[in-house]
Structures are given as structure tokens and as C-alpha cells.
Amino acid sequence: MNLSQVISRSKLQLVLPMLVVGSMLLSACGAADSTATPVPAATATKAAAPAATATTATTGGATATSAPVADTPVPAAGKGIMTISVAQQSTWVRNFNPFSGDFRFPTVNGIYEPMMIYNTVKGELQPWLATKYEWSADNKTLTITLRNDVKWSDGQAFAAKDVAFTFNLFKTTDGLQGPGGQAMNGATAYVDTVAAPSDTSVVFTFKQVFTPGLYDIIAQDIVPEHIWKDIKDPVKSTNENPVGTGPFTEIKQFENQIFEVDKNPNYWQPGKPYFQGMRQPAYTGNDQANLATVNGENDYAANFIPDIEKTFVAKDPANNGYWFPSVGATVMLYLNTTKKPFDDVNVRKAISMAIDRDQIATVAEYGYTKPADVTGLSDAYPNYKVADTSTLGDDWTKLNVDKANQMLDAAGLKKGADGMRTLADGSALTYDINVVTGWSDWVSACQIMAQGMKAIGINATVKPYDFSTWYDKVSKGDFDMSIGWSSGGATPFNYYRGQMSQRSAKAIGESAGEDWQRYVSKAGDDLLTQFAAISDAAKAKDIATKLQQTFASEAPAIPLFPGPSWYEYNNSRFTGWPTKDNPYAVGSWFSQGTPEQLIVMTTVKPK
Amino acid sequence: MRFILRRLGFYIIAAWASLTINFFLPRLIPGDPASTIFASSRGQLRPEQLDQMRAALGLSKEPLLNQYFTYLSHVLRGDFGTSFSAFPAPVTAVIGNGFVWTLLLGGTALIISFILGNVIGIIGSWKRGGLIDNTLPPLLIFIGAFPPFFLALLALYFLAYQFNWFPHLHAYSDTIGTDFNLNFVGSVINHLILPATTIVLVTMGGWVLGMRNTMVGVLAEDYVTMAEAKGLTQRQIMFNYAARNALLPSITAFGIALGFVLSGQILVELIFSYPGLGYLLIKSVTSLDYPLMQALFLMITFAVLGANFIVDILYTRFDPRVRTG
Numbered sequence: 009m010n011l012s013q014v015i016s017r018s019k020l021q022l023v024l025p026m027l028v029v030g031s032m033l034l035s036a037c038g039a040a041d042s043t044a045t046p047v048p049a050a051t052a053t054k055a056a057a058p059a060a061t062a063t064t065a066t067t068g069g070a071t072a073t074s075a076p077v078a079d080t081p082v083p084a085a086g087k088g089i090m091t092i093s094v095a096q097q098s099t100w101v102r103n104f105n106p107f108s109g110d111f112r113f114p115t116v117n118g119i120y121e122p123m124m125i126y127n128t129v130k131g132e133l134q135p136w137l138a139t140k141y142e143w144s145a146d147n148k149t150l151t152i153t154l155r156n157d158v159k160w161s162d163g164q165a166f167a168a169k170d171v172a173f174t175f176n177l178f179k180t181t182d183g184l185q186g187p188g189g190q191a192m193n194g195a196t197a198y199v200d201t202v203a204a205p206s207d208t209s210v211v212f213t214f215k216q217v218f219t220p221g222l223y224d225i226i227a228q229d230i231v232p233e234h235i236w237k238d239i240k241d242p243v244k245s246t247n248e249n250p251v252g253t254g255p256f257t258e259i260k261q262f263e264n265q266i267f268e269v270d271k272n273p274n275y276w277q278p279g280k281p282y283f284q285g286m287r288q289p290a291y292t293g294n295d296q297a298n299l300a301t302v303n304g305e306n307d308y309a310a311n312f313i314p315d316i317e318k319t320f321v322a323k324d325p326a327n328n329g330y331w332f333p334s335v336g337a338t339v340m341l342y343l344n345t346t347k348k349p350f351d352d353v354n355v356r357k358a359i360s361m362a363i364d365r366d367q368i369a370t371v372a373e374y375g376y377t378k379p380a381d382v383t384g385l386s387d388a389y390p391n392y393k394v395a396d397t398s399t400l401g402d403d404w405t406k407l408n409v410d411k412a413n414q415m416l417d418a419a420g421l422k423k424g425a426d427g428m429r430t431l432a433d434g435s436a437l438t439y440d441i442n443v444v445t446g447w448s449d450w451v452s453a454c455q456i457m458a459q460g461m462k463a464i465g466i467n468a469t470v471k472p473y474d475f476s477t478w479y480d481k482v483s484k485g486d487f488d489m490s491i492g493w494s495s496g497g498a499t500p501f502n503y504y505r506g507q508m509s510q511r512s513a514k515a516i517g518e519s520a521g522e523d524w525q526r527y528v529s530k531a532g533d534d535l536l537t538q539f540a541a542i543s544d545a546a547k548a549k550d551i552a553t554k555l556q557q558t559f560a561s562e563a564p565a566i567p568l569f570p571g572p573s574w575y576e577y578n579n580s581r582f583t584g585w586p587t588k589d590n591p592y593a594v595g596s597w598f599s600q601g602t603p604e605q606l607i608v609m610t611t612v613k614p615k
Numbered sequence: 616m617r618f619i620l621r622r623l624g625f626y627i628i629a630a631w632a633s634l635t636i637n638f639f640l641p642r643l644i645p646g647d648p649a650s651t652i653f654a655s656s657r658g659q660l661r662p663e664q665l666d667q668m669r670a671a672l673g674l675s676k677e678p679l680l681n682q683y684f685t686y687l688s689h690v691l692r693g694d695f696g697t698s699f700s701a702f703p704a705p706v707t708a709v710i711g712n713g714f715v716w717t718l719l720l721g722g723t724a725l726i727i728s729f730i731l732g733n734v735i736g737i738i739g740s741w742k743r744g745g746l747i748d749n750t751l752p753p754l755l756i757f758i759g760a761f762p763p764f765f766l767a768l769l770a771l772y773f774l775a776y777q778f779n780w781f782p783h784l785h786a787y788s789d790t791i792g793t794d795f796n797l798n799f800v801g802s803v804i805n806h807l808i809l810p811a812t813t814i815v816l817v818t819m820g821g822w823v824l825g826m827r828n829t830m831v832g833v834l835a836e837d838y839v840t841m842a843e844a845k846g847l848t849q850r851q852i853m854f855n856y857a858a859r860n861a862l863l864p865s866i867t868a869f870g871i872a873l874g875f876v877l878s879g880q881i882l883v884e885l886i887f888s889y890p891g892l893g894y895l896l897i898k899s900v901t902s903l904d905y906p907l908m909q910a911l912f913l914m915i916t917f918a919v920l921g922a923n924f925i926v927d928i929l930y931t932r933f934d935p936r937v938r939t940g
Binding site: 097098099100101103105108109110182183184185186187189190193194196224243244245246261263264265266287289290291292293296299300303337474475476477479480481483493495496502506512519520521522598600 | 644645646647650651652653654655656657659660661662663664665666667668670671672673697699700701702703704708709712713716776783784785786787789792793884885886888889890891892893894895901902903
């Protein structure tokens with residue numbers, strides 16, 4: 009996934025020239041009607057020349073620069089200052105509001121901190137601002153105990169009232185973003201009240217039993233009451249000088265093209281963080297960031313680099329490293345189950361058996377990931393995932409063209425003389441596979457799938473759309489086949505709810521955040537309801553196994569591969585990065601802030 | 616004076632038309648901004664958070680026509696709203712960041728390209744078939760045929776990385792701060808060389824060819840022969856008689872080119888991570904950031920109109936025939 013994936017230009021190609029030509033015509037008419045120039049023809053050609061340049065510039069398209077690079081001196085950042093590339097921008101806008109959409113890294117889970125951190129690699133909750141949590145017997149009251157030695161970066165003491173304030177702010181203010189909003193605000197809010205009976209204890213009283221809510225609550229970053237109670241509009245505040253409990257809170261420097269956040273002088277973990285601060289240069293895209301990373305200028309980067317062994321590691325094998333664990337959300341092929349023949353589970357499984365996942369993983373994904381299995385779960389669920397997926401019945405995520413053809417024959421999709429199948433009414437099985445323009449790994453995955461489907465008599469064509477158009481189509485159910493991501497979280501609850509639950513299902517034409525294939529499983533929904541009502545780990549695992557069984561037998565969607573999480577490090581100035589051999593947390597930071605980055609930020613040491 | 620007033624009336628109508636197009640055109644793109652921003656997290660945000668995002672962005676459910684009039688009145692008061700993609704920063708703050716740098720890069724490149732191109736065109740046409748005339752225009756047209764991003768990539772790879780002669784990103788060195796002193800100015804110029812040269816190389820051919828062709832026409836005019844007969848120096852004839860008249864179409868084109876400064880250098884800015892508006896323009900379109908898109912497109916159209924208005928006024932000075940026309 010590179011710059012061109014996030015920023016595709018085809019829409020610009022459409023709009024910009026129209027505007028440019030429009031304004032040019034306006035000014036050209038103006039010029040023609042008034043000025044009696046000696047050679048008007050020349051004027052016209054002259055006028056057109058710069059315009060043509062403008063349009064070619066926009067149709068240029070994405071050009072990857074995975075260039076080998078000569079050794080160049082690294083610009084001097086002070087001792088202990090880490091240079092990182094997490095987000096991409098041409099100019100930074102100063103915004104450290106953790107409730108807004110476009111804050112600067114590391115506002116969430118860096119400047120501010122959550123109560124607990126779910127460690128994806130270890131599959132456990134790690135205490136952070138809180139030391140423990142406890143459910144009441146009826147699972148309707150959650151009591152969280154906080155540390156008593158935490159201070160805000162301005163020196164004031166952190167206490168339970170700050171936690172209660174943060175959650176109640178969500179309740180009273182619309183438009184704040186963060187996991188706490190799901191608990192407190194809107195029609196689906198499940199928490200009734202939040203109270204702070206003592207300085208170290210917070211009590212959440214639920215409206216109805218919903219134990220997965222724990223993971224929303226502990227993940228919400230806490231803001232100081234003594235600052236935020238005076239902020240008039242928390243939605244629109246840009247919070248230029250943040251006060252937080254996190255390891256990095258001091259904005260040392262802020263310029264358009266670079267900013268530096270230094271460590272919190274009052275951090276509650278003694279001696280930590282071990283390094284002085286983090287600098288973020290503005291790179292306009294992956295290509296620019298990768299050039300700097302390959303050049304040794306970045307100590308840390310969370311970007312996709314093609315053919316990384318050759319382009320990055322080989323440049324400096326002693327220092328350059330990466331670790332792409334397959335813990336990201338699983339990438340799926342969605343079939344619109346409201347349309348024939350995709351409402352037939354055997355047809356869905358047959359299509360899945362025509363897909364060569366090994367080829368997708370090695371060719372489209374550069375070998376950075378592996379084929380998905382019939383549970384659809386990535387490696388992020390070691391506590392829940394069935395150890396041997398072959399116990400879940402027929403293996404419909406393995407390539408098996410013969411069996412796929414048999415199943416389609418049995419489903420009544422007859423093969424014609426040309427080898428292509430038709431529906432019972434004679435209409436041809438001709439479909440588009442929707443994909444996002446410029447997301448090159450997905451596009452080539454779709455091409456591999458389209459080839460596979462030809463072999464079972466389905467005529468599929470890869471159809472790239474601009475990002476917002478692609479999303480509009482998939483979220484409103486206006487598609488036949490579409491590649492897409494799935495939902496993640498600390499438990500499989502979110503993933504399966506996004507695949508087969510009434511809770512996520514929307515009518516065709518209505519925008520849905522998940523369950524784009526519009527599939528509802530009665531059995532799955534019952535299991536999800538049970539799952540949401542218990543807090544016992546053994547029982548949860550039991551239900552999760554049944555959920556995997558249900559998914560494997562009903563095939564609501566077709567899992568392709570777990571998304572790798574990108575992360576590269578340079579050992580020459582800092583050590584202690586998480587690696588394959590030392591997997592203490594997922595290394596990939598996310599511009600919107602992943603909780604585990606706090607573990608890494610407080611572990612890495614300068615050399 | 617009547618001429619200028621008439622032109623002014625035309626520009627007001629053109630401005631209104633562009634305001635209207637800027638409002639409606641972005642909204643014709645399929646999709647809605649909140650969903651697009653939500654989707655760009657690729658499943659990291661929960662669907663429930665989409666409603667919060669809608670509430671935060673304050674997306675209006677009013678009929679489009681009402682929104683249009685609200686927009687017009689806000690724009691007249693200079694209020695461009697809050698950017699969606701850089702929420703909650705106001706659009707003016709987001710644009711203000713990059714505006715100076717885009718203007719610096721585009722303006723410098725345009726002026727250099729204009730002056731060099733025209734001088735080469737004048738000299739080339741004066742000695743038609745001479746060395747300059749035979750080599751430079753074809754060469755520049757050849758270079759001009761390359762897309763600017765291609766030249767920029769070559770320059771970035773060879774001059775900035777392989778030979779390490781020039782910096783490869785940003786508008787000034789990251790380590791010197793923004794205090795305005797000689798050190799800073801030097802750094803800015805050093806960072807400007809590669810992107811500006813790329814744009815100059817690509818755009819210069821047009822100026823050379825245009826000027827040369829106009830000059831060829833003008834040189835055949837009777838008053839040039841007359842000037843020669845009067846025994847004026849070659850230099851006087853070349854610049855004061857021929858070039859002054861031949862320059863008029865170039866000035867019109869200069870006005871228009873000024874307006875294309877922003878749109879013409881998007882990819883060059885991207886490639887050199889130059890902190891201009893190019894990246895913003897692309898981001899605003901892909902993330903359906905209506906307020907930012909409107910403001911940027913408005914800037915482009917107004918720059919074109921404004922530059923042309925100035926050119927119109929200048930014309931009355933250069934060409935007396937216009938004043939009476």
C-alpha cells in the first residue's frame with residue numbers, strides 16, 4: 009500500500025482540468041473580445057501551452073521511486089531525537105486534539121494515554137493508567153482501579169475524576185471521536201453513567217450487558233479535567249499546547265515541514281522514555297518517505313516498501329530491519345449476497361476454491377503475508393483461534409478447481425459451449441470485481457482472482473474505482489464482487505459482527521460501515537449475543553470457536569489474506585525495537601494512534 | 616476608463632460563475648466526506664464512529680440550493696469554513712501554510728522561464744537560421760514534451776541522491792528554524808533550484824516558440840524596414856521596434872500562466888516534498904473535502920481572472936489601440 013493507494017489521482021484528473029479549462033475559456037473569451045492584438049492566433053496557442061502542461065501534470069499518475077541511493081550524510085538531529093515517518097502530509101497543521109479527526113502523531117497513545125493496552129502479540133491486556141478491572145456478577149457494572157502515582161505533564165495529579173470527566177464529555181458533546189464515543193454517545197451507547205467514587209476507582213454502569221465494551225473503555229485516552237473543562241468547543245479546539253500523561257507531551261518545535269515532540273518531564277514511569285523526542289518531517293507520499301528511510305534518515309517508519317529485503321535491508325543489513333506480522337484486519341472478497349447466485353453458500357465456497365491464495369500472497373503481496381483460512385481470523389487472536397482449522401469442515405479456502413466446478417454444476421449453473429456458465433434463466437455470469445484505483449497490491453490480487461474464476465466458468469473483470477467512489481459503492485451494496493478490508497479488535501466479536509450480524513446489516517442503498525455483503529446469520533447472531541453477555545475467558549473461547557464454525561460453514565464472505573502491519577526500523581541510533589525474535593508488541597504505529605505504540609515508545613533506547 | 620469598467624463587469628460575472636461551479640462540481644463526485652474519511656482508516660475506526668464524524672463535520676442536510684446561498688454569503692464575508700480532512704483547522708489556516716511556498720516556487724519559475732524564453736525567442740528570430748535559432752528552440756520543445764514529473768524524478772534521483780548536489784525535500788533545511796536571515800534565505804534558494812529548474816525547462820519552450828514566431832511576423836512589417844532605412848542600430852530595432860510589439864501576445868499568455876502556477880506544479884511539489892498547495896489540492900479532492908476544494912479552486916480561478924485583469928490594464932499602456940477600442 010503506497011501513496012498512490014491513499015491518494016489516487018483519477019478524480020483530480022476529472023475535476024481539475026474541467027475547472028482549469030473552464031476558467032481558461034472565461035479568460036480567453038475575455039481576451040478575444042477586447043484586445044485587438046496584431047496576431048490573435050499566436051495568443052491562442054500561447055494561452056494553451058501552459059494549460060496543456062497543467063493537464064499533463066495531473067494525468068501523470070503515480071510514479072514509484074524505489075531508487076537505490078548513494079550514501080549521503082544524515083541531517084543532524086540532536087542526540088536521542090528520533091526521526092519518524094508515520095503520517096504523510098505536505099505541510100503540518102498544528103492540532104493535538106485527541107477528539108478530532110486529523111491530530112498530529114502521537115496525540116492519541118503518545119501525548120494522551122489509555123487505561124489499559126491490548127497487546128495483540130501476547131493476546132493479553134496490559135495495565136497502563138489502570139491496574140485492574142472487575143466486572144460485577146451480572147456483568148452490568150465495570151469497576152476500574154487506577155494507579156495513584158500518575159501526573160499530568162503540567163505537574164498536577166491524575167485522578168479518577170479525569171476519567172469520569174472524559175467519558176461524560178462524550179455524553180454531553182456530539183462529534184467527539186474516540187472509542188469512548190461508542191460507549192457514551194448515540195443510539196447504540198451502552199454505558200449509562202460513569203462515576204468516580206474515589207481518586208483511584210471509576211465505576212461504569214451499563215444500560216444493558218455488553219462485555220466487549222470493555223475494550224472500547226480501556227482504549228479511550230484520558231484528558232485532564234482541569235484543562236478541558238475550560239475549553240469551550242472540544243470538537244473544534246486545536247489544543248496547540250497539550251497537557252497529557254503520556255511519554256511525549258512537549259511541543260518543542262512546530263513548523264510547516266517538520267515538528268518535534270519531546271518527552272514529558274513528569275512521566276509516571278521513572279526513567280522513561282529513554283530518548284529525548286521525536287521529529288517528523290513532512291513527506292508528501294510513501295515514495296518520498298521510503299527514499300529517506302532507505303537513505304538512513306528515518307529511525308522509524310510505518311510504510312509499505314516494495315521488495316523490502318532488496319531495497320531496504322540489503323542497503324545496511326546490520327542496522328536496517330523490518331517486521332510485518334500478519335495481525336492486520338483480513339482482506340476479503342465480498343460477494344453481494346442479496347443477488348443471485350451469491351445467495352447460495354455453495355456458489356460462494358466454489359468461487360473461493362477457484363482463488364489461488366498462495367499466488368496472491370507471494371506475487372500481489374510480495375510474500376509479506378500468507379493465505380487466510382476458513383475462519384477469516386488473522387494472527388491477532390491467539391487466544392481465540394481454532395488451532396486446527398481442518399476440524400471446521402470442508403476446506404473451501406484451498407485452491408481446488410475440480411471440486412469448485414462440481415459444486416457449481418450441482419448448484420445448477422450450467423456450462424455453455426464456450427466454457428462459461430449461465431444462470432438458470434440463461435443470463436451470463438459476468439461480473440466486475442471492484443477495487444480501488446492505484447492500490448496496486450489489491451489490484452493485482454483481483455487480477456489473480458479474475459483468472460481463477462475464468463477456470464470455473466465465471467467471467468470476472470477487475471474494475472478499479474477512485475477511493476471514495478469505490479467506498480460509496482461497496483458501503484451501499486451497489487456491487488457484485490468487491491475486495492475490501494474487515495473489522496478488527498481485541499476479540500473476534502467485531503470481526504464476526506462485521507461479517508454476519510443483524511447489528512451491522514443495512515438495506516441496499518443505505519451506507520453500511522461493515523457487512524457490505526449484506527449477510528445475516530441467525531446462528532451467528534445468537535452466538536454474538538451470547539458472546540456480548542459473558543466476561544468469563546473460557547466461555548468466551550468456547551463461543552468464539554462456535555462463531556468460527558458458523559463462519560466456516562456459512563461462508564458469508566471470502567477471506568483472502570491477513571493484512572500485514574508495516575514497520576521498518578534503523579538500529580544505528582536506537583535499539584530495542586520489537587522484532588520477530590523479540591515480539592513484545594506490534595511495531596507498526598498508526599497515525600491515528602495504536603495503543604501498543606506506547607509500549608514501544610517506552611522500551612526503545614538511544615545508543 | 617470605460618474600457619476598464621467594462622472589463623471589471625465581465626470579471627465580476629466570471630467570478631460569480633466560478634464560485635458557482637466550485638460549489639456544485641465537487642458535490643457531483645459520488646460518495647460523502649464523512650464516509651470517505653471514515654473509510655480511509657481502513658477498518659481501524661468502528662462504524663459507530665461514523666455518526667460522530669458526521670456530527671463533528673456538521674454536514675448539512677439542507678437542500679443544496681440553500682447551502683449554496685449560505686456558502687455565497689460566507690465567502691463574501693471571507694469565511695471559507697472548516698476543512699474536513701484537516702479537521703478542525705479552518706481552511707484559511709490550512710491554505711495559508713502552503714500558499715507562500717507555492718507562490719515562491721511558481722512565481723520564480725514563471726518569471727525566469729518567461730524572461731529567458733522571450734530573450735531566446737527574440738535573439739533566435741533576429742538571426743534566423745543562426746546557431747541559437749537552430750539548436751535551442753527544438754531542444755527546448757523536446758524537453759518540454761516530457762511531463763514535468765518525469766524530469767523532476769530524474770533530477771531528484773541523479774542530482775539530489777546520486778550526486779548529492781542539492782537537497783531532496785522541503786523548502787528549507789529542517790535544522791535552521793524559520794528566522795529570517797541570510798542563512799535562511801540561502802537555504803530557501805538552495806532548495807528552490809531543483810524544482811524551479813524542472814518547471815523552467817518544461818515551460819520555456821512555449822515562450823521561445825511563441826516569441827520567435829511573433830517576431831518573425833513583426834520583422835516583416837513595413838515599420839521595421841522603415842527603422843532600418845532610418846539607420847537605427849540593430850539593438851534599437853530589435854528591442855524597441857520589433858520586440859516591443861511582438862511581446863503583446865506573450866504578456867497575455869503570462870497572465871494566464873500566472874493563474875496556472877498552482878495547478879501546473881502539483882506533481883513537482885509532490886516529488887520534492889515541497890510544502891506548497893499541490894498535495895493539498897490532491898488530498899482535498901480524494902477526501903471529498905468540499906470546503907478546502909472550493910477554496911483552492913477558487914484561488915486558482917481568481918488567480919487566472921486577477922492576472923488577466925492586471926494584464927488587461929497593462930495592455931492599455933502597452934497598446935494604445937485598446938484604449939479606444
